[in-house]
């Protein structure tokens with residue numbers, strides 16, 4: 160507290176520019192791939208029967224967008240993987256696994272806070288909290304899964320050499336139909352994660368008062384000095 164009774168804060172640059180870029184490019188890709196993917200799975204008969212569907216090429220365009228954005232999604236994912244080794248301390252992969260006893264305790268503490276809503280603050284992590292780190296790691300695995308299954312599906316319809324590298328996955332999934340089904344099911348993992356993620360970002364923004372939401376725009380979080388007296 161300062162003399163007038165106001166809390167004092169550290170300003171910490173948590174999410175660096177490349178990480179923020181990867182985050183929002185990834186979110187935009189997930190949105191476009193989700194919408195175009197669900198349209199591919201359940202096509203809507205737009206425009207009525209006046210013109211023959213093959214003359215409109217509507218679903219050709221929807222599929223083209225899905226495949227073009229799939230490449231952006233892939234390169235963005237590779238960029239984020241690299242940034243987990245080259246980025247600032249908060250972007251590094253070591254943050255995403257609860258390696259210390261304190262971090263494992265924080266997993267329970269955040270569960271208690273988010274699910275049971277009976278615990279008291281503060282959560283000490285400044286970047287992703289320990290539970291969020293585990294969930295983000297699982298999401299990166301889901302992204303990898305969606306890329307692998309997507310390019311394996313694409314291998315049977317693309318003339319390019321790159322998708323053919325994934326063709327060997329088709330028999331592993333028991334053929335094209337189950338592979339496509341897995342790709343479809345994982346779309347709902349993204350829908351569920353994104354819904355929960357937006358809610359929890361707002362919830363922690365409100366609870367912690369550190370600027371969680373705006374941190375993914377400007378990079379900064381604001382940490383109460385009283386939570387980290389050792390840093391004075």
Ligand code: HEM
Nearest residue numbers: 189192193196197199200229305306309310312313343346
């Ligand atoms: C978050 C990422 C993605 C989501 C949410 C997503 C979603 C979907 C969905 C829901 C379908 C329709 C499945 C069905 O019901 O039959 C689909 C089809 C497909 N997706 Fe994705 N997808 C993603 C990423 C990718 C990637 C990275 C590729 C790589 C090329 C890809 C390639 C394909 C292909 C080839 C099809 C089948 C198209 C067809 O048979 O006409 N997807 N996707």
Ligand code: HEM
Nearest residue numbers: 182185186189286287288295298353357360371372374375
């Ligand atoms: C409108 C949609 C979204 C909003 C408002 C949003 C917001 C945020 C915020 C505020 C953070 C920082 C959390 C913190 O400081 O503890 C964050 C981090 C993160 N978000 Fe999102 N997010 C969105 C969509 C997505 C999507 C679609 C994904 C993945 C499928 C995603 C994956 C992540 C990951 C992995 C992180 C941790 C940082 C990193 O490793 O890149 N987000 N998000």
